[in-house]
Each structure stands twice: as structure tokens, then as C-alpha cells.
Amino acid sequence: MSIENDPVRPGEQWFFYWKTSAALWESKIKQFAPSEIIFIPLYWGLHADQGQWDFGQIQPEKDLKRLTHLLTQHGRKFCWLLPLTPAPFLPNGGVPAQSARNLSLSNNGVSLASIDNENKLHKMYSFFDPKIFQAFSSFLDGFGSFIADNKVKAPTWGVQFSYFERAERVSFFKDSSMIFEQGFSRYLKKSFPEGVQLSQPFEEGKLKNQFLDEVQGLFTSMARETLSPFWAGEKMITVLGSGPQETIERALPSGKSQLKFFKDIFTLYSHNHFFSSVLLNDAEKSQLISTFLPEHFGNEDIEHRYHYQMYPGELGQTFRPFSVVDIFGPDVKLFKENGLLPTLKKALPWTYQVQETLDFTPEGIESGQDRVKFFHATKMDRTRFSQMLKLFLMGQRIVFDKTGLHPDLEKRLQIFFLENNLKLQSVKYLINIQVCELGEGLLICLEGEALKDQPDRKKFWDHIFNYLKIQHPSLVMDDDVFCLWRIRSTAPTELNYLDVRRINLYNPTSYKKQVLVHTQKHFAFLKMIDPSKATAKSTTEGVEVELLPNGKIALDFGHYEERK
Amino acid sequence: MNGLTLLYNFQSPQTTEGDFRPASYKVIYFFSEQGLIEQSTLRELCKSVPDANYNDLTFLNLEDLRVFAQRVSQETESSEVRLMSVLDYNIGLDGAPDREGFLSILSKFGEVLSNAQAKKKGFLGKFFN
Numbered sequence: 084m085s086i087e088n089d090p091v092r093p094g095e096q097w098f099f100y101w102k103t104s105a106a107l108w109e110s111k112i113k114q115f116a117p118s119e120i121i122f123i124p125l126y127w128g129l130h131a132d133q134g135q136w137d138f139g140q141i142q143p144e145k146d147l148k149r150l151t152h153l154l155t156q157h158g159r160k161f162c163w164l165l166p167l168t169p170a171p172f173l174p175n176g177g178v179p180a181q182s183a184r185n186l187s188l189s190n191n192g193v194s195l196a197s198i199d200n201e202n203k204l205h206k207m208y209s210f211f212d213p214k215i216f217q218a219f220s221s222f223l224d225g226f227g228s229f230i231a232d233n234k235v236k237a238p239t240w241g242v243q244f245s246y247f248e249r250a251e252r253v254s255f256f257k258d259s260s261m262i263f264e265q266g267f268s269r270y271l272k273k274s275f276p277e278g279v280q281l282s283q284p285f286e287e288g289k290l291k292n293q294f295l296d297e298v299q300g301l302f303t304s305m306a307r308e309t310l311s312p313f314w315a316g317e318k319m320i321t322v323l324g325s326g327p328q329e330t331i332e333r334a335l336p337s338g339k340s341q342l343k344f345f346k347d348i349f350t351l352y353s354h355n356h357f358f359s360s361v362l363l364n365d366a367e368k369s370q371l372i373s374t375f376l377p378e379h380f381g382n383e384d385i386e387h388r389y390h391y392q393m394y395p396g397e398l399g400q401t402f403r404p405f406s407v408v409d410i411f412g413p414d415v416k417l418f419k420e421n422g423l424l425p426t427l428k429k430a431l432p433w434t435y436q437v438q439e440t441l442d443f444t445p446e447g448i449e450s451g452q453d454r455v456k457f458f459h460a461t462k463m464d465r466t467r468f469s470q471m472l473k474l475f476l477m478g479q480r481i482v483f484d485k486t487g488l489h490p491d492l493e494k495r496l497q498i499f500f501l502e503n504n505l506k507l508q509s510v511k512y513l514i515n516i517q518v519c520e521l522g523e524g525l526l527i528c529l530e531g532e533a534l535k536d537q538p539d540r541k542k543f544w545d546h547i548f549n550y551l552k553i554q555h556p557s558l559v560m561d562d563d564v565f566c567l568w569r570i571r572s573t574a575p576t577e578l579n580y581l582d583v584r585r586i587n588l589y590n591p592t593s594y595k596k597q598v599l600v601h602t603q604k605h606f607a608f609l610k611m612i613d614p615s616k617a618t619a620k621s622t623t624e625g626v627e628v629e630l631l632p633n634g635k636i637a638l639d640f641g642h643y644e645e646r647k
Numbered sequence: 648m649n650g651l652t653l654l655y656n657f658q659s660p661q662t663t664e665g666d667f668r669p670a671s672y673k674v675i676y677f678f679s680e681q682g683l684i685e686q687s688t689l690r691e692l693c694k695s696v697p698d699a700n701y702n703d704l705t706f707l708n709l710e711d712l713r714v715f716a717q718r719v720s721q722e723t724e725s726s727e728v729r730l731m732s733v734l735d736y737n738i739g740l741d742g743a744p745d746r747e748g749f750l751s752i753l754s755k756f757g758e759v760l761s762n763a764q765a766k767k768k769g770f771l772g773k774f775f776n
Binding site: 186188191192193194196198202203204206328330331332333334335336337340 | 654656673675676678679680681682683733734736737740741743744745746747748749750
């Protein structure tokens with residue numbers, strides 16, 4: 084399966100209705116697989132027409148009523164994506180032409196603009212311009228009336244678009260332009276009528292972030308309230324290739340390399356962040372990306388991400404994404420400092436997920452039951468703290484870095500141990516560790532700060548992984564090889580195994596690469612699938628893989644020993 | 648575009664988010680047709696300019712920035728280097744409708760410094776990421 088790079092259907096099942104004549108909508112809709120949910124981003128600026136909102140009353144290209152009829156007629160599930168920030172794939176970022184007056188600036192003062200898949204340059208305009216807020220508010224009223232009058236029951240997702248630059252996700256809402264500064268000045272006058280002394284730039288930065296959050300909140304809450312019966316929630320989507328640095332890179336004859344896109348995608352994936360490839364052109368979607376994206380981020384993944392489907396606790400016969408570790412913390416840097424992330428990256432590459440939120444619903448708890456959870460005490464609140472302890476009581480494996488734990492929570496932790504009559508085992512290896520077991524549950528407490536300058540911290544974490552009995556093939560890979568694991572239950576013919584794990588390996592570089600998969604006495608190599616520019620051979624230790632440039636391969640392993 | 652392009656911003660103390668700093672010229676992006684030059688390379692070359700902050704790639708004045716640009720140009724054997732302020736870049740970008748128009752900004756605006764010592768056109772691939 085490969086991506087057909089159609090500007091009207093640019094990826095992730097999005098439908099750009101404004102990029103084709105209304106006469107062609109039907110045929111384009113029919114090109115989506117019937118099982119796929121169709122996501123329709125709202126190009127809200129397009130519908131502005133001399134002081135009113137045209138949803139088809141004047142121009143057929145804006146006839147959303149007809150569009151919804153066609154979708155319903157063909158039995159398609161669909162939803163709207165309402166931009167709550169400038170949208171990098173829309174002309175003027177989506178705002179009406181008459182409101183596009185103040186270009187939005189990055190922190191470095193560079194105007195934000197993105198190149199789309201047809202090489203058009205879209206400039207982003209500041210959402211701090213009161214004119215844009217008024218126009219957006221008016222659009223919401225118009226769109227709300229439209230869906231109510233026409234009984235369109237499709238849900239609407241509010242979307243904050245972002246870009247990825249220098250390993251950070253930056254919302255397109257963020258702005259440093261003069262119009263932002265003017266708004267901030269008004270905000271200060273209103274919030275501090277007596278005046279405020281901004282003696283430290285740090286204070287100013289904090290207040291600016293507060294102002295930004297409040298204005299973003301206004302856009303979001305207004306959309307949520309106006310469209311409340313149809314509101315599905317909010318998502319942040321990072322649009323690949325949309326950042327100011329990427330605009331330069333993608334414009335240059337050399338373009339942005341496939342390797343860099345892979346790095347971005349895998350970093351976003353490991354942080355459980357949504358991303359979209361809708362800006363990428365034919366050349367950028369050629370080679371490995373064209374097969375990799377549908378293999379891992381196709382319809383099923385999309386449905387899970389938008390919560391149209393949940394994975395049950397029990398494994399099914401079809402493969403699902405697999406990771407062995409969840410990391411929770413206010414800042415991923417803390418896990419870099421204590422050495423956990425660098426060790427994970429080497430030992431279990433791309434099998435961990437950094438989670439911003441903890442899904443504490445029964446389904447969420449069940450589906451994450453087998454993943455080891457790492458928590459950090461810094462800025463931890465009571466709710467998260469209690470949830471962590473409950474997970475331990477439910478039989479999960481928890482590692483808790485107590486660095487920065489609030490004294491009240493430290494007291495509660497000691498009370499928890501006493502109340503549950505838990506015996507603590509103290510171990511010293513480089514640092515002091517406290518281990519506590521209850522049934523299947525395992526809680527390891529440590530002060531990770533002491534590992535900061537420890538040269539042997541990799542060994543420390545390797546020991547912890549062993550103690551946690553993380554059973555998973557380990558990898559020795561050349562740099563810049565990427566992999567994703569999936570898991571399924573066994574078929575009747577594979578009864579000897581507990582589960583079957585599949586690794587997909589990709590080499591997006593222009594060099595030959597080697598990978599060794601260590602099966603570690605718990606896994607048996609079953610077969611290889613769809614090798615392309617790749618070879619694999621069994622050895623006594625596991626499987627040796629050779630990947631040529633743009634090579635890919637999948638390998639299946641049977642897991643044959645139960646965790647005790 | 649020919650040679651290298653350096654996009655810089657003039658920073659005043661009022662706009663920084665960390666500690667107070669003196670006004671400076673900050674390198675935002677430095678690239679050629681072959682892509683962006685690696686930050687580690689830029690930091691290394693920046694060390695040859697006295698008073699420059701090589702971590703942040705900031706320079707106390709425009710002359711120091713020019714010296715740095717020339718140094719990179721010599722190291723990469725580029726025939727010229729174009730210094731472009733973000734103000735110029737933003738003006739150009741405002742009028743560019745597409746990729747082609749965007750690329751033309753990079754050959755229209757800014758100050759061009761020639762590298763008379765360039766032995767050949769083209770660059771050493773190792774400098775670009």
C-alpha cells in the first residue's frame with residue numbers, strides 16, 4: 084500500500100474540499116475506502132463573503148450542505164477539523180483575506196510561512212489581532228447555525244496546529260509580532276491597573292505565556308460553547324514540514340532529507356503526539372515514507388487516536404502498536420538527566436512512550452497493564468501521585484524517581500507503606516533504591532538526581548530493566564535505523580507462544596546499515612515479511628539484518644516464556 | 648541563490664526571555680543550496696571571533712557578524728555569503744506567493760560579501776546536515 088499524493092486527499096484521510104471543483108467532490112469522496120473516517124478541515128476564511136458566511140448559498144465551491152449530503156449519501160463517516168490556530172496548509176493560515184493583516188512571527192522574529200504540497204507559500208497571520216477574533220467568533224455563529232439548520236450530526240474537533248523545530252513542538256498560535264506585544268500591553272494594563280514592575284525578563288516571559296494561554300483559551304472555549312452539541316474535543320497536530328526552518332530547508336534545491344522527516348516522526352510518535360504529512364509533496368513522500376506512513380499510521384491508528392476505537396486489554400489476532408515503557412513527568416529533560424532515556428534509546432529503541440497525561444479510565448488502565456511506568460516526582464500533584472500508587476496496587480510495575488517530591492507527598496508515601504503493611508527492601512547500587520512488592524505489583528523508588536553525574540548510570544538502568552523482567556528482544560543497531568514494534572495474540576497454529584511480536588525496520592539513509600536482533604532465550608524467529616532492499620539471516624544469538632539505502636523489512640518473533 | 652546565506656536578527660535586551668543581555672546580532676539560520684550548516688560547525692567557527700557567544704551564536708556588532716560569515720565562507724570554500732536581516736527576509740516573504748518566489752528572496756535581499764579566496768564553487772558536504 085502506498086500513498087497516492089493527491090492535493091485534495093493529501094494524507095491522514097483529510098479531504099481538502101476547496102482544492103477541487105465542487106463537481107468533483109463525489110468522485111473524490113468515493114476514492115476514500117468506505118471504512119475510513121473522512122476528516123474535513125474547515126477553511127473558514129474561504130466562506131467569508133462581504134460581511135456574511137457563505138456555505139453554498141452564493142458559490143457552489145463553498146456548499147458544505149451539498150458536501151455533507153454527498154458524504155451521507157455514500158455512507159461515509161466524517162468529522163470537521165476546526166483550526167483554533169493558524170493552519171499551515173491553508174491560504175493565510177485559514178483567516179479571511181480582509182483579516183490577514185499582521186504576519187505572525189516566531190520567537191526569532193521570522194515570519195511564519197509554510198510551503199504546501201503544490202509549492203504554494205501560505206503565510207500565517209497573528210491570532211492576537213482583534214479583527215481575527217471577531218471574524219472567528221462570527222464564523223462560529225454562522226457555522227453553528229449551518230450545522231443546526233441542516234441537522235449535520237458530524238462531530239467537530241478543534242485543532243491546534245504546531246510545528247516541530249529544534250526538538251520542540253511550537254503552536255502556530257504562538258506569536259512575537261507587534262500586534263501580540265500591543266495585546267500584551269493591554270492585558271497588563273487590565274490585569275494590573277496599579278501598574279506592574281517587570282524587573283526581570285523571566286517575569287515578563289511568564290506573563291506573556293499566561294496571556295497567550297488565556298487568549299488561546301478564549302478561542303477554544305468560544306468554539307466549544309458555540310458548537311457544543313457537536314464538539315468532539317481538542318487535538319494538537321504537528322504538521323510535518325511547516326516550521327520556519329523547514330520552510331527554508333524544503334525550498335532549497337536539496338530539500339529536507341527523508342532521514343530528518345523520519346527523526347521528526349519518530350520523536351513525535353515516541354511522545355504520543357499527533358502529526359500530519361499533508362504538506363509533503365510527491366518527492367518528499369516518495370521512497371520509504373510512502374510505505375512507512377500507511378503501515379503504521381493508517382486508518383486503524385487514526386481511529387484510535389481520535390478515540391473512535393479503543394484497544395481492549397486482551398490482545399487480538401491483528402497486530403497493534405506495542406511499547407514496553409510509559410514515561411510520565413512534567414519535563415522529559417528530567418529523564419534525560421537521570422539517564423533513563425539515553426539508556427532506553429539504546430536498549431529498547433522506540434519501545435517507550437512519553438505520556439503527557441495518564442489515562443486512568445478502566446480501559447486505559449487495562450490496555451496499559453503490561454507496560455512498565457516511570458514517574459517523576461517533580462511538580463507531581465496529589466491526583467497523579469494517588470493514581471500511581473493505585474496502579475501499583477492493581478499489579479503494575481512502577482519506577483518512581485522521588486527527586487523533588489513534595490514533603491506532604493513523601494509523608495503520604497510513608498503512610499501508604501504502613502497502611503498496606505508493605506515491606507520495603509533497601510538495595511544499594513550506585514544509589515539507594517527501595518523496592519516493594521505486592522502480588523504482581525512492583526514499586527521501585529529511587530532518587531534519580533544522584534545519577535546525574537554517575538558514569539555507570541547506564542549499568543544501573545540495565546540492572547533495573549533486568550529486575551523489572553522486561554522481556555523483549557534487544558537491538559544492536561547502526562545509527563539512523565528506525566523501528567516500530569507491533570504485537571498480536573497467537574493463531575491456533577502458534578499455540579506454543581504467548582504472543583507474536585513484529586518489528587518493522589527502516590533505513591531512510593543512503594548508507595548500508597546493520598541490525599542485530601537478540602532473541603534472548605524468550606523469543607523464536609518465525610519469519611520475515613516483505614523485505615525490500617534488505618536481507619535477514621538467523622544466528623545463534625538472534626537475527627542479523629542488512630538494510631541497503633531505503634531498505635525495509637519486517638520480522639516476526641514468537642514469545643515463549645511467561646513473565647513471573 | 649549562490650553561495651551561503653546567513654539570516655540574523657538584532658536582539659535588544661527587552662525582548663530576551665532569560666537573563667538581561669547586551670544588544671546583539673543573533674544567527675538564526677545559516678545555509679547554502681545544500682541545506683543548513685550544522686550548529687556544531689558554526690559554534691566551532693564562532694570561537695575564532697573574539698567576544699562572540701558561540702553557544703548562542705550571538706555577536707556584539709554587525710562587523711563581528713561579517714567576520715564570522717566570512718570565516719564560514721572561507722571554511723566551506725564558498726564564493727560569497729549573503730547576510731540578511733529577518734526584517735528584510737520578512738518583507739520579501741510577505742510578497743512571495745510560492746516556493747519559487749520564496750527562493751528569489753534569498754538572491755535579492757541583504758548584503759553580499761565575496762570570498763576572494765574561494766578556490767572553487769561548491770561546498771564540502773561534511774558541513775551540512
